[in-house]
Amino acid sequence: MSGAVEARLAELGLTLPEVVPPLAAYQPAVLSGVYVYTAGQLPMVEGKLPVTGKVGAEVTPEEAKSLARTCALNALAAVKSVAGDLDRIARVVKVVGFVASASDFTGQPGVVNGASELLAEVLGEKGVHARSAVGVAVLPLDAPVEVEVQVELAGA
Structure with missing residues (x-):
């Protein structure tokens, strides 16, 4: 099923990828009530x-x-x-971005803006969210960045 959100992705020249398989003992996303919590997502292509x-x-x-x-x-x-269906998204509530940082790098917010800006481009006002951008020593597979998202759904 695809709707307005996936049509917007197509307008932006983007395609929704396959879900990245877990690297360990967890689920890529969990539905709890009206909220979806994603696991940390690496920039896998x-x-x-x-x-x-x-x-x-x-x-x-x-x-x-x-x-x-x-x-x-x-x-x-x-x-x-x-x-x-992504059209069920009422709003993105929270984004947490982890940036594997050199010891003197302090630009984590600018890096995580990549995720925040994409969500706003795709979802409009529903994509505007609270956020944390955290510098860390290392991430799984030596990834430079990892992002997790919490989304509220309309009409549970």
């Missing part, structure tokens, strides 16, 4: 990380921002996997 390393060292902030967009797109796929 066709089962692989396009870039690895720390932001501010091996990865530029611009590359990392683009990777955060990919994380958000993967999160939307995870949401759809349990909600059935």
